[in-house]
Each structure stands twice: as structure tokens, then as C-alpha cells.
Amino acid sequence: MTxxxxxxxxxxDPDAVTLRGDELPWRSVSPALRTVxxxxxxxxxxxxxxxxxxxxxxxxxxxxxxxxxxAALVAWGAWLIVRQVSAITWxxxxxEIVIRKGRLFRSLVSIPYGRxxxxxxESGPLMRSRGIASCEFHTASPExxxxxxxxxxxxxxxxRGRLAARGEAQRAGL
Amino acid sequence: MTEPDATPAPPPRRELAxxxxxxxxxxxxxxxxxxxxxxxxxxxxxxFVDDLFLGLGGGERERxxxxxxxxxxxxxxxFLFDHSLVASAVVVxxxxxxxxxGWLTWRFSKFRVADGQIEFRKGWLFREHRxxxxxxxxxxxxxxxxxxxxxxxxxxxxxxxxxxxxxLKLAFLGAARADEVRRELLVLAGRRDEAGRADVGRADAxxxxxxxxxxxxxxxxxxxxxxxxxxxxxxxVPNSRLFVATILHGGTIVLGALALLAGTIALATYxxxxxxxxxxxxxxxxxxxxxFGLAVNRVGELLKHGNFRLADTGTAARIQHGLTDKRTTTxxxxxxxxxxxxxxxxxxxxxxxRVKVNVAGIAHDGTGSSDNETTVLPVGTLEQALAVLxxxxxxxxxxxxxxxxxxxxxxxxxxxxxERARRLDPLSWQxxxxxxxxxxxxVRTGRLWRRVSVMPHARVxxxxxxxxxxxxxxDLVTVALVSTPGPVDVSIHHLxxxxxxxxxxDEASRARAARAISRSACTExxxxxxxxxxARTDER
Numbered sequence: 001m002t003x004x005x006x007x008x009x010x011x012x013d014p015d016a017v018t019l020r021g022d023e024l025p026w027r028s029v030s031p032a033l034r035t036v037x038x039x040x041x042x043x044x045x046x047x048x049x050x051x052x053x054x055x056x057x058x059x060x061x062x063x064x065x066x067x068x069x070x071a072a073l074v075a076w077g078a079w080l081i082v083r084q085v086s087a088i089t090w091x092x093x094x095x096e097i098v099i100r101k102g103r104l105f106r107s108l109v110s111i112p113y114g115r116x117x118x119x120x121x122e123s124g125p126l127m128r129s130r131g132i133a134s135c136e137f138h139t140a141s142p143e144x145x146x147x148x149x150x151x152x153x154x155x156x157x158x159x160r161g162r163l164a165a166r167g168e169a170q171r172a173g174l
Numbered sequence: 175m176t177e178p179d180a181t182p183a184p185p186p187r188r189e190l191a192x193x194x195x196x197x198x199x200x201x202x203x204x205x206x207x208x209x210x211x212x213x214x215x216x217x218x219x220x221x222f223v224d225d226l227f228l229g230l231g232g233g234e235r236e237r238x239x240x241x242x243x244x245x246x247x248x249x250x251x252x253f254l255f256d257h258s259l260v261a262s263a264v265v266v267x268x269x270x271x272x273x274x275x276g277w278l279t280w281r282f283s284k285f286r287v288a289d290g291q292i293e294f295r296k297g298w299l300f301r302e303h304r305x306x307x308x309x310x311x312x313x314x315x316x317x318x319x320x321x322x323x324x325x326x327x328x329x330x331x332x333x334x335x336x337x338x339x340x341x342l343k344l345a346f347l348g349a350a351r352a353d354e355v356r357r358e359l360l361v362l363a364g365r366r367d368e369a370g371r372a373d374v375g376r377a378d379a380x381x382x383x384x385x386x387x388x389x390x391x392x393x394x395x396x397x398x399x400x401x402x403x404x405x406x407x408x409x410x411v412p413n414s415r416l417f418v419a420t421i422l423h424g425g426t427i428v429l430g431a432l433a434l435l436a437g438t439i440a441l442a443t444y445x446x447x448x449x450x451x452x453x454x455x456x457x458x459x460x461x462x463x464x465x466f467g468l469a470v471n472r473v474g475e476l477l478k479h480g481n482f483r484l485a486d487t488g489t490a491a492r493i494q495h496g497l498t499d500k501r502t503t504t505x506x507x508x509x510x511x512x513x514x515x516x517x518x519x520x521x522x523x524x525x526x527x528r529v530k531v532n533v534a535g536i537a538h539d540g541t542g543s544s545d546n547e548t549t550v551l552p553v554g555t556l557e558q559a560l561a562v563l564x565x566x567x568x569x570x571x572x573x574x575x576x577x578x579x580x581x582x583x584x585x586x587x588x589x590x591x592x593e594r595a596r597r598l599d600p601l602s603w604q605x606x607x608x609x610x611x612x613x614x615x616x617v618r619t620g621r622l623w624r625r626v627s628v629m630p631h632a633r634v635x636x637x638x639x640x641x642x643x644x645x646x647x648x649d650l651v652t653v654a655l656v657s658t659p660g661p662v663d664v665s666i667h668h669l670x671x672x673x674x675x676x677x678x679x680d681e682a683s684r685a686r687a688a689r690a691i692s693r694s695a696c697t698e699x700x701x702x703x704x705x706x707x708x709a710r711t712d713e714r
Contacts, residue, residue, distance in 0.1 A: 018675050019639050019651060095686050096636075106646070108639040110682060114689050115635050140534065141635045141658045170689070 017091075017098055019108050026089035026100070032130040033150025034085040038078055039126060045074045090148055095170070097137065097163065099148055111146045114170035115139045119160045123153065135159060192287040192358055195295075202283075202346040203276035205321050285344055287362060292332060294342050306332055306342050311363040312509055312534060314356050315547075316502040318349070323500065328352035332359065360504070405487035408565060409558055411551070413480055413497075415526075419553035420476045422520040425468045429461070479552035486565055491550060503547040509534045513566055514627040514662035515559050515579065522622075527559040527579070528552060531566065532660025548661050556580075563628070569613040570628060578609070578618040578626040588618075589677075592670035594648040599668060608666050608677070615655065615681060617666050627664045629655050632688035637678055641671075653677055 016023040049070050056063035083103050090099045096112045116137055123133035133156040137146035151159065283296040291307045315331040322328060329345035330352050347355060480497030493503045511532040521527070529551035551562045556579060560572050577586040582605035584590060590607035591599070599606065602621040609616045614630040636656045645651065651674035654665035669677065 017678060019641055019671065096682060104643050106639075106641040108678075109636060110638065110678065111636040112634075112682070112686065112689070114686075139635045139656070141656050143656055143659070146636070 017093070017108070017110065019100065019106055024091055026091050029085065029088050029090075029148065029150040030130075030132050030152050031085070032132045032152075033088075034082060036126050036130055036132065036150070037081045037085065041074065041077050041081065045070060045077070049074065085150070088149070092159075092162075097146070099146055109146050111137050111139060112170070113163060113166040116163060116167035119163060121156050121160050128153070133157075137163070192355070192362070195284040195286045197284050198280065198344060199327055199346050199348050199351075200280055201325060201327060203279045205325065205327060205346055207272075207276070287359070292342060292359065294344065304342055308359075308363040311359070313504050313506065314359050314363070315504065316352055316356055318496075318500045320498050322346055323498075330356050330359075405485040405492050408484045408486050408561065409551070409554065410484075411479070411482035411553060416479055416482065416553055417476065419521060419524075419526055420472050420479075422518075423468075423472060424518070424520070426472065427520060429465060429468060433461070479549065482552055484550060484562065491566060493547060493550060495547065495552075501547065505531065505533055505550070507566060510566055511633045511660065512627060512629040512657040512662040512664055513563055514625065514664075515563065516626075517579075517624040519622045521553070525556055526553050527556055529554070529559050529562050530661040532657045532662045534658050567614070567628070567630065569611075569630070571611070574609065574611065574616060575626070575628075578616050578628075579624065581605075581618075582621075589673060591666065591668045592648075592650055592673070594670070595650055595668035597648065598644065598650075603668075606666065606668070610680075610684070615664070615684075617664055619666070627662050629657060629662075629664045630688070631681070631684040632692050633657065634681065634685040637681060637685075639674055639678060651675075655681065 049067055052063050052067035052070060056067055084101075087103045087106075088099070088101050090097065095114075096110050098108060098110045100106070100108045117140055118138050120136040120138065121133050122136065127133060127150075131153055132150045133153045134147060134149040135151055135156045137148070139146075148156075148159075278298045279296075282298040282301075283294075285292065285294040287293070287308070290309070291305045292311070294304045296302050311332055313333045315333065316328050317331055318328045326349050327346040328349045329343055330347060332342040332344070344352075344355065346352075477497045477499070479495055481495060481500070483494040485492040485494075487504075489508075490504045490506045493501075493505070495501055495503075511534055513529065513531050515527045515529045517527050528549065530549050533548060550566065551559055554562070556576070559579075560575050563575055564570050564572055574586065577588070581588070584607075586609065588607045588609045590605075591603055593603070595603045595606075602619060605621050606619040607617075609618075614628050617625075617627045617629075619625050634655050635658065638654045638656060640652045640654070641650070645668065648668075649671050650668040651671045652665060652667045653669055653674050654663075657664060666677075
């Protein structure tokens with residue numbers, strides 16, 4: 001049931017929502033999200049690597065083991081972030097928004113507009129500095145877990161406006 | 175302070191002027207402080223008895239000099255006993271202070287119903303003013319804790335859509351008055367939607383399985399709304415059966431097997447029964463905490479579900495339960511989001527089932543706190559379970575449910591999980607699956623531990639797919655229909671990915687259609703937008 005509030009992009013065929021396929025014009029999130037997550041990761045772990053390296057030089061070469069393990073961990077985390085951010089895709093269909101996430105553990109959540117209770121747009125200082133925000137979609141169930149991290153701020157706000165209007169038009173009771 | 179309440183000669187229902195500020199029962203501060211009071215009294219009494227004995231025993235006091243503070247306390251009390259005038263003055267002052275605080279608490283706690291909301295004020299230094307809009311009221315319960323039962327009082331709990339913290343407790347009112355208040359609130363809160371919904375429910379039962387608000391309202395049920403307390407008793411659960419069912423629990427069985435095993439081993443190693451006995455006595459403390467925890471858990475379950483009675487009021491299911499803490503829960507039928515029945519392995523020889531529901535606004539926390547009753551049948555035969563399920567949702571057919579409960583294979587319109595799931599689920603891959611009716615989606619899983627979940631299309635909150643690495647290799651997908659929080663989980667593991675994709679698409683369109691119908695059925699949304707959280711102001 002489309003509404004005259006703000007019709008969702010047409011041409012999308014809801015028949016083809018698949019867990020991995022690319023038949024629909026799936027949209028990915030801003031690459032800035034990758035930067036933000038990488039910065040967070042490095043900010044947390046590099047100090048420890050540095051401390052361990054210093055200890056290795058000053059106290060005992062055995063600390064190189066710890067530093068090496070930690071560095072490997074950082075590298076693995078960075079690889080994971082790059083893969084995961086590129087795996088987040090989403091699409092606005094006529095009646096629902098669909099978000100896909102994850103590579104190894106793939107998940108897809110489809111939230112009908114009529115079920116949206118409210119939408120949170122959040123952005124921390126780091127995300128703000130990169131001009132992105134994260135959108136969280138709340139239904140009556142906390143398990144729905146629809147989060148769309150890393151949208152450009154103005155796009156997130158526009159999305160919230162659009163979805164809130166559509167949600168209001170299609171709202172259904174519990 | 176003990177002026178009689180309004181309990182004698184209850185006024186006619188319609189004249190229960192709830193729009194004016196009402197006070198709670200004067201005894202309520204005493205009862206709320208009950209536990210603390212009992213503890214203090216107990217401590218004082220034990221001290222007193224102690225001192226008495228010490229006094230009788232004469233010089234024994236010197237024998238215990240190691241505990242300085244205790245000594246000081248005793249000397250202080252001794253001083254009080256020596257100077258009875260001072261003692262009585264202190265006691266009177268303390269009692270007076272407690273009385274004053276209690277009186278003030280009582281004086282400043284009041285509630286009313288005005289402008290479509292229930293308001294409750296309390297507090298004297300720190301004021302709290304809580305409002306719950308009547309249209310948000312999900313259920314109204316009456317609860318009688320042990321102390322309240324002894325004094326003939328009850329508390330009224332108003333549950334609203336905002337989750338646990340937005341509940342409103344009117345503690346305490348006289349039992350008869352609590353019933354009146356509850357009835358009146360139900361009528362006020364339910365006059366609009368409960369009555370309207372009843373017709374939808376009947377139309378539902380009437381055949382085509384799709385809720386239809388075709389305006390043929392004002393059926394015979396419209397007049398029955400006020401009569402919430404009546405209702406036809408559907409079933410009682412005998413306490414003896416509940417007892418057996420409660421004992422038959424994974425934990426007890428494992429513990430029993432463990433004890434048996436230990437006994438046999440001990441017998442084999444030592445050979446003589448006397449030494450076995452000593453061995454058991456030595457081993458017992460190791461199992462002690464485990465057994466104690468289990469016993470507490472089981473007894474809690476028994477206390478919670480004891481004296482279980484289910485009644486049908488036409489628009490709601492009314493549950494009375496509790497051995498010591500008697501509770502009445504009313505679950506309006508149209509608030510039920512999903513229903514499910516479970517048969518643990520240990521209940522199979524008896525053919526028993528448990529029926530649970532997800533209800534909007536009754537949050538489910540794993541602790542199973544008695545505030546949130548979501549069990550509509552703690553233990554019953556399959557016939558009873560089916561009767562309860564069809565009562566809760568008249569659109570369900572008993573035959574379908576029976577095939578969901580006991581059947582396997584594709585008979586009866588069931589779509590099974592993929593054959594490739596055999597490697598992940600060797601026991602139940604021929605049973606697990608789903609079936610779609612015009613009204614709802616049914617899921618059955620488990621061969622040893624049978625589970626059935628049913629969710630009407632109109633209640634689907636959102637849909638999700640998930641796939642782990644193992645499932646990916648076998649090209650399988652898990653589909654979940656997300657409901658409001660509750661014990662019923664509607665998900666199907668290991669469907670073939672093509673089936674899963676199709677189910678996602680079909681269920682989304684079915685849910686859309688069902689929502690469109692229920693939307694046109696009620697002109698105004700049943701639940702207002704939650705962009706506005708439940709009002710709750712703290713005037714500090």
C-alpha cells in the first residue's frame with residue numbers, strides 16, 4: 001500500500017529481496033563509516049602496542065610476542081571492519097526498509113513502515129566530524145534491531161523524515 | 175488512623191466517582207513498610223529476649239567481651255531498661271515519628287481518573303506524579319501478597335504499553351474496593367476498543383479468518399463489557415498435576431540421576447552400607463547449593479502457578495493464580511501477539527503441554543517475575559491446550575493445531591525445512607517446518623522437545639533472515655518473524671534459501687494486507703504514536 005505522502009522509489013521489485021543477491025539497487029553506507037571505525041580501533045589498541053614495544057626494548061625482548069599478537073589483532077580488526085562496512089547494504093521498498101549486514105554471519109531485517117514507532121538519528125563527535133550519522137529504527141519489539149550506521153547526516157535526516165511520514169500514513173495498531 | 179475504608183456497602187458501579195482524588199487504604203503504608211517493620215520488630219524482640227536471658231543468667235555478660243559493638247549496644251539497651259521512663263519516651267517518640275511519616279505518605283498518595291488518563295501522585299518531600307493514558311492501558315491486575323491477604327487488602331496494578339517502568343501500582347486498597355476500581359478502570363479504558371474489538375474477534379470466528387470490521391457492531395457483546403469479572407470458567411489446573419509437572423524438570427532429573435549414580439558408585443566401591451552412608455553425607459554439601467537453587471526455583475514455580483484458573487470473559491482471558499500471592503491477570507484477547515505451546519521431553523509420557531503468549535505491554539524478562547504473567551496454561555492435556563489456544567484466537571483451527579503439535583511430514587500444508595538440514599538437525603528435520611493459513615503462520619519444531627508457535631499475519635512486527643557459516647555451506651537460511659517481547663519465539667531454522675526468500679516475500683505481503691484490513695477496521699490507531707513517551711514527571 002503506497003501512499004501519496006512521498007512515494008518510495010519505484011522500479012524496485014520486492015520479489016527479489018535476497019540475502020546475498022544484487023538484483024535490486026542496494027545502497028551501501030558511506031565509506032566514512034569505515035574511517036570512523038578504523039580510527040576508533042586504532043585509538044583503542046595502538047597505545048597498548050606502543051607500551052608493549054617500549055617494554056620490549058627496555059625490559060625484556062619477550063614483550064615483542066605480546067606486541068606482535070596485539071598488532072596482528074589490530075590488523076585482523078581492520079580487515080574485519082573493511083569487510084563488514086562494505087557488507088552493509090540497504091534499500092527502501094514501497095512498504096518496508098530492508099537492511100542487510102555481515103559477511104560470515106549474514107543477516108537481513110525487513111521493517112514495514114507501518115510498524116515503525118520512532119527513529120533515532122545519532123552521531124558522536126567523531127562521526128559528526130566525518131559528516132555521518134547512524135539511524136536506528138524502533139518497532140514495538142526491541143529485537144527488531146534495525147540500525148543503519150554511517151549514513152551521511154543530511155541523508156539520515158531526510159530518511160528519518162520520509163520514513164516517519166510514511167509510517168504515520170501506514171501506521172497499524174499493535 | 176484506622177478509620178474504616180469504603181469497603182462496607184459498596185456503591186453502585188457507575189457512581190464510583192473516580193474523577194475525584196482518591197486515597198489509598200489507610201493501612202497501606204504499614205503494609206508497604208511491612209517487611210521492614212517485621213524485620214525491625216524481630217531484631218528488637220531477639221535483643222530483648224537476649225537481654226532477658228542475660229539478666230537471668232547474671233554474670234554471664236562478662237563471658238562475651240570480644241564483640242565491642244555488640245557490647246556497646248547491649249549496654250545501651252541495658253541503660254534503657256534501667257531507666258524505663260526514658261525507654262518508653264524513646265519508644266513513643268519513634269513510634270510517633272513512624273506514624274507521622276506513614277500518615278503523611280498516606281495523605282499525599284492519591285489517584286484519580288481525569289481527562290482520559292489515570293493519575294497517581296505520591297510523595298511528600300519528593301513528589302512523583304505519574305499518568306497513564308487510558309488508551310495505553312494493556313491490562314489491569316489485582317495482586318494480593320501474603321501480608322495483604324492477612325489484612326484483606328489488594329493492590330491494583332495498571333500495566334501500560336511503555337514497558338516495565340510505566341506500570342502504575344495502587345497499593346493498597348480494600349479487597350472489595352480494589353475489585354470495583356479495577357472493574358471501573360477496565361470499563362473506562364476498554365469501553366472503546368475492547369467493545370469494538372470483540373466484534374472483530376467474532377467476525378473472525380465467523381468464518382473467513384480475516385479480521386473484518388464491517389460495522390455490524392453493537393453485537394451481543396457490547397453490553398457484556400462491563401461484566402468483566404464474570405466470565406465462564408474454562409479450566410482449572412489441579413495442584414497435584416502441577417506438582418508432578420513442576421518436579422519433572424531437567425534440573426531435578428539431572429540431579430536425581432547424579433545422586434543415583436553417586437550412590438551406585440559409592441556402593442560399588444565401599445561395599446558396606448554404613449560407609450556408603452558416610453560417603454553420601456560427605457558428598458551432600460557439594461550438591462547442596464545446586465539442590466537448594468533448584469528447589470527455590472521449583473517451589474517458586476509452584477507458588478506462582480498454584481490454584482490456576484482460567485476464565486473466558488468474551489473479550490479477555492482472566493487468569494487467577496498463586497498459592498500464597500493470589501493474583502488475577504486479565505489479558506485482553508486483541509492484545510495477544512503470538513501464542514505458543516511447548517512440551518518438554520519429560521512431559522511426553524503424560525501428554526502434557528504448556529501454553530504461553532506474547533502480550534503487548536507485558537514485558538518478558540527471563541527471571542519470570544510474577545509481575546509479568548504470560549503463561550495461560552501451566553500444564554494441561556493436549557485437549558486443554560487446544561481449547562485454550564482456540565479460545566485465545568478463535569480463528570485457529572483445532573485440526574491444524576493438532577497436526578502442528580503431533581504431526582510430521584508435509585501433510586496438512588506443511589512446508590518442511592530442507593533435507594540438507596538433516597546434518598544439522600538429525601532428529602527433527604522431518605518435523606520442523608511452517609504452515610500458512612489465511613489468518614496466521616504456524617511453526618512447529620522439535621521431536622523430543624516439541625514446540626508450536628502461531629503468529630497472526632497482522633501481528634508481524636518485522637521479518638528477518640540470518641545465515642551462519644555452516645548454514646551458508648548447506649545453502650540454508652533461518653527465518654524469524656519478530657513479535658513483541660515475550661516467551662514465544664516464531665522462527666524457523668535451516669530452511670532452504672529459496673524457500674526462505676519466498677517466505678519472506680509472501681509473509682511481508684500477507685502482513686501488509688492484514689495490517690491494511692485492521693487499519694481500515696479501526697479509524698483511529700489503537701496505539702498512539704510512541705513518539706510521546708508515557709508522561710511521568712518528578713517534581714523535585
